[in-house]
Amino acid sequence: MQSTVNYLWHTDDLLGQGATASVYKARNKKSGELVAVKVFNTASYLRPHEVQVREFEVLRKLNHQNIVKLFAVEETGGSRQKVLVMEYCSSGSLLSVLESPENAFGLPEEEFLVVLRCVVAGMNHLRENGIVHRDIKPGNIMRLMGEEGQSIYKLTDFGAARELDDDEKFVSVYGTEEYLHPDMYERAVLRKPQQKTFGVTVDLWSIGVTLYHAATGSLPFIPFGGPRRNKEMMYRITTEKPAGAIAGAQRRENGPLEWSYSLPVTCRLSVGLQTQLVPILANILEVEQAKCWGFDQFFAETSDILQRVVVHVFSLSQAVLHHVYIHAHNTIAIFLEAVYEQTQVAPQHQEYLFEGHLCILEPSLSAQHIAHTTTSSPLTLLSTASETPKGLAFRDPAQDIPKFFPKVDLQSDYTTSKVRGGAGGSNHKTPQISQKPARLSQRCHTPNVVVGLCLPIPQPCPFSVLPWRFSSVSGTPEIEEVKRVTELKSRLRALAEALSRCSHRITETQLRLSNLSSELLKNRDQVHADRSIQKIQCCLDKMNLIYKQFKKSKMRPGLGYNEEQIHKLDKVNFSRLAKRLLKVFQEKCVQKYQTSLVTHGMWMREVHETRNHLRMVSCSMAAHNTEAQGVQESLSKILDRLSNQLLQDRAKEAQVSPSPAAPYPSPALTDLVFHMQELCNEMKLLAFDLQDNNRIIEGLNTPPSGS
Template identity: 40%
Template sequence: MATNVRGSPTFVWDTSKPLGQGATSMVYMGRNKKTGDEVAVKVFNSQSYQRPFSVQRREFEVMQKLSHENIVKLLAIEEESPSRAKVIVMEFCTHGTLYNLLDMAENNFGLAEEEFLRVLAQVTAGVKHLRDNKIIHRDIKPGNILRSVREDGRSVFKLTDFGAARELEQDEEFLSLYGTDEYLHPDMYERAVLRKSRGKQFGVYVDLWSLGVTFYHAATGSLPFRPFGGRKNRETMHQITAKKEHDVISGVQDTHGGPIRWSKDLPPTCRLSRGLKSLITPCLAKLLEKDQNLTMTFDDFFLRVDDIASRTPYYAFCPSSFSLLTLYARGRDDMSQLRQLITDQTDIPGGAQLLMVDGKELKDESREPVSSYLPHVSPEHPIFVFNKLPEFKRFIKPAVGKFPDIPPETMVDTDYPLSKKCYAVLHSVRNAVKVILQCNNLMNMAVKMYSNHIQHKSLEMELSMGHVMRGCSDARSWKEHLFSSLNTQATLLKALSNSNVKPPGLDVMGRANMLQTIYQTGNRECTQVSTSIHSKLDKAVSMLENIKVGQTADAGWDPSVGCMPSDRCIEKMDVLISKMHKVVLSFKEDRSRRALNNNDEQIHRFDKNKLKELCITARTLVEDHCVNRASMLFEAYKQFYSKVVQIHDSGERLDALVIDIYKQQKRLCDKLKVSGKQCAAQTESCLSALGQTEPVTNGEVSNHGDNGTASSLGTRQERLDGVLDGLQLTRSSLEEVRALLDENTSLMERFSSLQDQDQGEDDKSWEYVPYQEQNAR
């Protein structure tokens, strides 16, 4: 083993522990002689020294210019002993490369969303540092992106291998050929691989193409352009990349000589959310544009990625589509923009969306950013998006990979990669089961939340209706009392006018006629309004009875219809994964041995049968149990929601009707108040004038020149006393009316303040108050 150990003045490395290999070098794991720290040592082979000396030094010079978290750190450039050949010593990244990460079975259909966003942001940051130093990499690919892990468990991705890198201005071009086939720009591929277009020059845009292929690979687990037979099918590979249309981001040939399957979208098996796909796909389309005049510039690319990285994810569950949404909102986006993001993914118009968080309805339509008031949401506690219209999409099961056909024959060379594909699909199935369980749980939460919402609204409407009915009853009583008093007063004044005793300076008949006009006009108008109010009130009472049904809306809901945690489907999938992993390892070992003895071959056949059984078991579990039960739950929700959404709609119509009744009642009270004031003014004038009449003394009144007899005086006195008593009674009645009007005004003001308060609460409904706390209030 000692012969494998080599060193430089400060470092030592073991050539039996390679970390990677390139055309001109090998990278080994080494250690610092003084500290024992692990390092990566790049040692150049004889082929590298055949290059011009300026090219040999270029990598050293490039790395010495770079210093960034997302660029592998240069520790030293030393001379190997005793050859004195230059070696590059770099930081050691403990978790291999991005390619190693994508080669893991759980990532065969692409990285999880959070990890992909790290790759996107950090690789872009590294490339930006290169461009800030006017450097082009020319060999960007997952194998040249190292991965380390912080103490908090989060990945850090770093660009490495600057053997092809060089300084290049934005408008400069180069002739030399570098890169890896699948990640080469079509123009470079044509020259380097097909040996055509000699003398063609290239610019910095070739790095943009390589970035597009790399990010597509990270998002999907596959290369975007795949001819049948792989890289050996060079002509088709070039045909795919060179002849694809604008906005096409992938082209796949499934059979020998077959057609190309083009796509402008990421595949459904991709683990990225629809919200992130909508941001990434246009960016990939611009990166994977052959024509450099149509592709984006580096500055545009950096701005696009900065925009994506700066957005905040808000999670929302839409039961009408049985889907968990991720909404990427900008920091300045308000509720209208958030609703538009929901519309983009659900086709539910903003006006038809009922948004709720923890039982609290979100209604804010202000221009304030949602980040300033929207509570923290997560996939476990998202925004719930209900459609006010009873519309549903068909149940769509989560996309999973397809298990490959498993031939019965023993083929040691191909059975190992076949088992790896099965293993990757099994992880895809497990992810689908996890999504189904999560959506099942959220569906039950949605039903409970919406039922509570309906019950709460029903109780609110019942309370509001109680206030309105009492107000309508009081207004009717006030109306009858007022106009009865007006009629009585007019009658009394007419009687006074016909008597022989008339108050001096008072046009009694004129007053009587005026009161009669007030009575007739006011009574007619108020009666019309009152009749309309009570007609609408009868309709509102009928509607309220229908809405009360919503207080038991979820009585028939059965949460166990769906796939439940108690079914332990995730645990069952983990067992299947464990068993298949053993088969994969066994097949890997068999392939390394090439020839199997009879016993090993028999075991291999048993394992192959087991592989097939595991695939069938997994497919049966997800299709016949999880998907089927979720579909049944979705159908039950459709029946539930079709009923309660009508109750909700009736509640909104009743709410509008109550507001209309309130407005008409206020109009009625305003008319009563006007009539009452007119009546009171006339009464005060009459009583004031009557007060000037000489009072009765000992049963007599002064004659003031009246030549009538004593009997006539008595009669006149009696009539006057009667009139005075009647007017006093009228005044007392009017004072009662006035008191009732004052009371009505006070009640109406309180009722109005309650309405204003309710509307104010609606306006401020963005202020997050948990439903339980709201009930506690």
């Protein structure tokens, strides 16, 4: 046990150790509050006095939620070693988070954004106080869980920090070699004499490497054999990196350098966030300090990301969920262009559903009018252009699983088990992630949505066969009117038959869509009943136990004979579990996912054909409606003339004595007018049906109020 006046700790409670100090978990003697104490060793006192006191002075000057707080500076009782009493972060460091196998390919998007927000805020506070950290890395970013369960990251370890204005330079070298700016690396690691001075932008390089590590789970610059074993090649990669490249690797011994200008496909960040992040990484991972961004631009660009809102868009044509980052003050036209960049669906071909309802996004309106979305309740994007669903892009996991070296190498075995466990975790997540698009597409393929787009059109009332008695009589104006009525009746009957055919075709389409919907539901039930994910999880659990044992072994100076034999057996078992996991993934999960994509493609083709058909029906309905209105007007005019003629004849009969017979008897004219009225009523019913059907069809492309 060791102690100061107010704090007590055990040397077994080691949190971290460096060249000049060790950090322990300690308790306040009176309150029992947990704190972290940094105890300086003998080597630290060999430094100049101003360097020794620099960390105390820097921490006293800082006060920010994203920087570990300094509570007190005390001394141990016997040796009178200096002790910094600081805030205790119970969740370890960002490095410990990244060392978890589930994060072997980087943090999930929500957690990465938390890291970005906290690091940017903490660094902004440092620059406001004129301080350069000089040792930014995941191990110096601590994690604390907030009262509401959220992650809070804090910068720590200011042993290398010093006050420095933006235009000042320094010549001393500090930091961890994988995260060092190449100019500092050349002198500190390669021990090459050079007279370069360094500015505050060296922190930006370290931030770039740290953010890349957090986003991908690996370092951006990797020579063959690793950075610590191939230092000259490490320096070459960082200094020969082309402009715009954010990563470089040497895959084989003495092999060529391969450059990357984007994040790897295994990265868990959405395409939308990657699009925003990559330019920042490219401009702070710049070797020439004159070309590297300054902090002002870095803060401006990162704040731009953090101020954006996310609109979740599920693309039916791709069967992929997209995250579209936009500002609330942007117009919807900008949002549509952003969707195009991610989906290649042009704005004029984009149609949207939200919670089962069609909605139209007016390009001139503010993006604030877009509904609030989540990953489980996104906007659903339909493309008016027929496309074959592409599905998720993921690498064959076999490419990401390195093999163990035959000999026992504790560090190498630990690293290999971490990567292989991470690849297994990726295999476990891929079928889970692929089920989400499947569930979303199934929601869009239910009768309430897509089948609902094809609403049944009401059947028109069939025309009764009117007993036209005078169809063979000709020669009088009235009879000519009767012929005109007969022609109009034939046109109306043709319209009714066309309407009936359209209704029948839509009903058939409904039936096909309903059958496909049943098939999708059946496939979903089969996915739920499948045990592949459980089998993968079982393998992962066993692999994780071995990984934890390798992690413990790595911290030891060596293994005894028996322990080494057990270690070798663990390597064999780990490889066997990895192969079993890979087999389940390739033979079960991938096959089922590809089958679901085929079914989804059938759905999309049916929906596309149905919507095109509905558009044609809509145009036809509009034309029929116009024609029906014309027929109605003609019939009304004819009926008015016949009715007037009938009234005039009756008036004459009442005023004049009986006279020779008229060309046709009055009862016949009365009968004609009666049937004309029936025809008008039927025509009105047909016109009503046409208008109603047209409204239904138009409703397919019109959002409900409030969408």
